[in-house]
Amino acid sequence: MRVAETWFERREVGDGVSLFWEPHVHPFFRCNIWLVRGRERDLLIDSGMGLRALTPALGLTPGKPVIAAATHAHVDHIGSLHEFADRRGHAAEAAAYDDMPDDVTLADLFREIEGPVTALPGDGWTARDYRLTPAPLSRPLDGGEVIDLGDRRLRVLHLPGHSPGCVGFFDEARGVLFSGDALYDGELLDELRHSHVGDYAKTMARLTELPIAIGHGGHGPSFDEARKRTLIEEYLAGKRRQGCPGEATH
């Protein structure tokens, strides 16, 4: 397999927001990396697999501070977190960032998956030797905090269920929600090692009550308010079917 020339793709989504992703990574582990530019500082939301350095691909402004936030401690979202000095993630998963245990990060699933990459990140790379670099949080989040970028403010929302420490970031003035893996346009996962279906249902109820202009998820395409409602309804309908198998055919 050849070594990839470039590792990250980039697309401007408008209003100071850029999307980055890793096209050579297996779709299951290919997350959305969001860069939100503010007047005084930038916010990076998630950082991919860490297979190659992310910082050089971002086109950052020299000397401008960057806050690197993780929506949760799964392998596909935290690989390059160590490249940044200001690291934030939810307190419920804070310990995981210190030593990146497979049990929490699910990195073992990436090591074991068939066809983890379609091009090599570097000469002689093997999935078997893949390890995450520890990235202790400089500021654990509880939810409710506001991250102020100067001309835009994002509120931290604790959205557990997919994992205990899932957070979203909500620009209330613009109605822009960065929802991580709590909500995206694709199959939502609530049966991973530390997932909790009851918490997920509460998170969905909370997101239902949160009107958005646009949602940028941890995977898949962005979605508007109508699509948000459909995604939530489909998820909850699936849970009802599982809970009452006799009703599934009606």
Ligand SMILES: [Zn+2]
């Ligand atoms: Zn996840």
Ligand SMILES: [Zn+2]
């Ligand atoms: Zn993910």
